[in-house]
Amino acid sequence: MHEFDVIVIGAGHAGCEAALAPARMGLKTAIFTISLDKIGYLSCNPSIGGPAKSHLAREIDALGGEIGRNIDKTFIQIRVLNTKKGPAVRSLRAQADKPKYHIEMKKTLENTDNLDVIQGMVTEIITEGNKAVGIKTKEGVEYRAKAIVIATGTFMRGLIHVGETHFSGGRMGELSSEELPASLEKLGLKLGRFKTGTPPRIDARTIDYSKTEEQPGDTEILKFSNRTSDEEIRTRKQIPCHILFTNKNVHEIIKNSRDRSPLFNGTIQGVGPRYCPSIEDKIFRYPDKERHHLFLEKEGYDTNEVYVSGFSSSLPSDVQYKMLHAIEGLENAKIMRYAYAIEYDYVLTEEISYSLESKKIENLFTAGQINGTSGYEEAAAQGIMAGINAARKVQGKEPVVLDRADSYIGTLIDDIVSKGTNEPYRMFTARSEYRLILREDNADLRLSKIGYDIGLLPKEEYDKVLYKEKVVKEIIEKLEKQHIGSSNKRVNEVLERCGEEPIKNGITLFEFLRRPNVTYKDVKYVSELIEGFELGNFISDIEYQVEVQVKYSGYIERSLRMIERHKGLEEKKIPADIDYDSLENIPKEAKDKLKLIRPMNIGQASRISGVSPADIQVLLIYLKMRGHN
Template sequence: MWEYPEHFDVIVMGGGHAGCEAAHAAAKMGARTLLLTMNLDTIGKMSCNPAIGGIGKGHMVREIDAIGGIMGKAIDCTGIQFRMLNSAKGPAVWAPRAQADKWLYAQEMKSRLEERENLEIKQGTIEEILTEAGRVTGVVTKEGLIYKCKSLILSSGTFMKGLLHIGETQLTGGRSGDPPAVGISASLEKLGIRLGRLKTGTPPRIHKRSIDFSLTEEQPGDEGVRFSFDEEEGKPRPRQVSCHITYTTEETKNIILNNLHLSAMYSGRIQSVGPRYCPSIEDKMVRFKDKERHQIFLEPEGLTTNEVYVNGVSTSLPQDVQREFIRSIPALRNAEIMRPAYAIEYDYVVSGQIYPTLETKQVEGLFLSGQVNGTTGYEEAAGQGLVAGINAAAKVLGKPPFILTRANSYIGVMIDDLCTKGLTEPYRMFTSRAEHRLLLRQDNADLRLRAMGYEYGLISRPAMDHLERKVAALEEETKRLSKIFKQIDGKGTPLTQLLCRPGVSYSDILRDYPEDVRDYGADINMQIELKLKYAGYIDRQMAEVDKLSHIEKIKVPRGFDFKAVSSLRHEAKEKLSFHTPETLGQASRISGVSPADITVLMIALGRREKQAVCQEETEDFQGPCGC
């Protein structure tokens, strides 16, 4: 065993989407950082869908970029199709999504990390976490090295005791072609961290030449969609392409239902729970038997490969059955499967064992991010990685904790859910999870979060100058337009009121009143329009946030003995003792804790604070001789 001679402030285990953001953030903040991954060639690899963004997910990528992360920038220069989903609906659910050239994306991510100062990247597999007196001190690798550190971020993805299922065949692995991480689970359990088991899966990939595109519906991209708020010179987009849509048939359904006994999910070989909102094709056929057909998206994996991702048919059926049901789809009658679909089971850390900083409650300096926390998806992982990286570095550098909330970000909603809700399936972000989603639009992520990124050294001064000019323009123009009146329908109407009419956009009043309306560019123009059109709804949600903020500010001291509060119900005592919430607001969202319990807890905390104040006053009131 050899101890590496140089010590690190932060070690990040895993080069997936969480690990990439964590390593980049910690290093950019000035912490001496090591990214340790099993295979340098798989840094930033898209193990499943070759895409970034989507409903809820696209919002988080915009937030990652606003704070100073790199996922948005990487996809902007490697995407081969961009779309704005839900553009016909309200602005709260508009969501950018991009099809990626998966190889270009991974290369871009690896290149950005290799160029980052303060960051070393090494190949190695962590087998054991080292601690002293309840605090992380380093790691031991399978290759026989010891690396010392002050903070450790575990971003292991699906690799912890990963087990792949294809029909009756079982293979150990973190994903197809890569070995599992075996020692980490035992090391975490030894440290008192409780683990569970989850399942996810991926569909087959087929050869492009074996698709009859004449039997599909073409799905072109949209112009002008971006993830990053920053324009990067010298980063042109690659050639843009279309995706295609096709459908399952009655024959497809019959083949799958007749072979359910061979599915690892339905034969009992898989005991863990998969994502309810991303079901396998077996689940779709069982749960929606009356549905005539299911939509399938044929998505290219890149410009230099003929592999096509068959989105919508995740399965754990045997390979011969996969071939049969894929070929029951008219456009895929001659499909050549290049990579079979499979399901994968893996260990994760049961929710409720992390703080909002993503530091574990059992071990100081140990942070968790990504699928190890029970989430699914690249974007969810990247958001956690960014927060974990900032907080791991902040702990070492003496900076205050970086905390996102439900009121300021989707990432904050996700982390709060991981801290307070017991997961029964892999966690996926949706806009419906956010109470204040009109405030958390994808277009205003920079207005909400960029200043926080600047405070922690992740956003440059020029970027902040740009934001401040944008804020000033928004304030100035909304006030100015309210003072400009036009004769409409025989009466004087301010332009702000005109803009609030259905069907009227900022581009309309810019066209009709060019001498009065200023063109700030598409981004700011849209912000002005949304700010005015939805002012009443936004004000209402802001009032709701303010109304609830008082319980979010009531701190629960670490080490507080919930079981000593006699008026709390037994279930509440057990749930609160396990989750150890940091605020009364967090406590209120824990499953099994009632509003009555929160009232009891608020009184107990108030009594404790009053006793502490009385104690201080007693100690201060002393005579000359100290009596």
């Protein structure tokens, strides 16, 4: 009972994906968690998705992961963000029923073949030579494994701060892990210190909603996972969120309490996430801003807890009380949970390879916040890749390393390994130079083959993707071949309604759809008058895919040419045994960076800070001399 192929430490969003992947690939797997009551727990914002994060969730689903499926089972509100912008930055966001999200993920883990779910605090990584071969728990029990994934979140030497009070904890009310980080340091891994935080939760019954702006969900059928049926969510009751604002009085309270903030008085040493700052950080960073948005988000159908998004803080509880009561609409709000900040250990990214395996300890993988990232989706993305590669290590197969031109997951891992991070890393669409190709709507078309080939995505799901790909291609070919003229009375009717210039000469339906304000529905409406021509009726996902591919075809072709040039560099592999010190004309700084990161190819080497284009030319000459194409 103590022998496994893969052991996963931690059952947060990274750990759940890391355990499900090898188990579904047929390997005997165990996942260890300090508390079975916190599996898949939404520690901070009870939501999945948002800009770039929805892309990650969709990509995980395309590979055969679980985060998208689980939020589909449990959302209480869902909507599309950035609808007025282009498809590259549109993103799905769902508010979760927090208790139910945990319950459903726990149920999934417990009912997955080949997976044992075990409550226990892991205190030590057991090694033989430079290879990880097992773990030891607080109870003194040893478990052996051929590969191990560490996904500890904020639990390694977690230190919680509420004003002048601070105490150890992985989350509020939970134990921190003190012995495991010491074990990692003993093995030679370098650790750093980061900080994150969470806002207060208040009682919904004490909020004056008449002073807030309601934000309802979308009424159309929306979902993250292709495995979710429309029927499952068609009648889902949605709960609205509400918007309100801080004001000058709130800001004054915060300014007058600066010396009591552990963020500013030197108590907190860890670096926090720049793109998700605490409310006190916002006030001092933007002193001229008179107010900041706040969002009230209910945490489930059967609870009165409301999450005050945008109000993360580490200020003392009495200051939090004053701050909240100075907000219009929250004058009588009762606090159910106070905000707090937490510092935790993470592994420096220089220790991590592109497969997420440790460079120093073979068979040891890391995923999630332990790799210096922030966010559920970022963690889950690393989790599924670490789980896949741990399984493939056991199987004696090459790791799966996604390219940044093929996925946001590849971009995320490439960024943290090649570029490193001096703050908790968060994914944005702006981080990808190929974002017009890497849309959330085509994640299945991009990655499902990989999920199917490695044994994670079932055949029936992959067949759906192949069907979608085939139909989209056929429809676009039909649009390219079919001409229309002004004799079709609906053509200029549509163009006039859309504010477009009327046509004088014939154009194809493809060209018609490329008009900025013309939709696929307009094309179908016009095509009804074309004798012998029929587009057919397909699900909205297929029709939307056609519209995007046609409307942005020029930009997409340009991006594909960029990717082709990028792939040329990625295909130039760097031998694992290369001796960088023997290369002349490369400065020591660049050599040190190359030796530290060990890029797998020229493309990765070119993105390392401190490695110049001239250094890349030396590497290319070296590869040519060694006979590498």
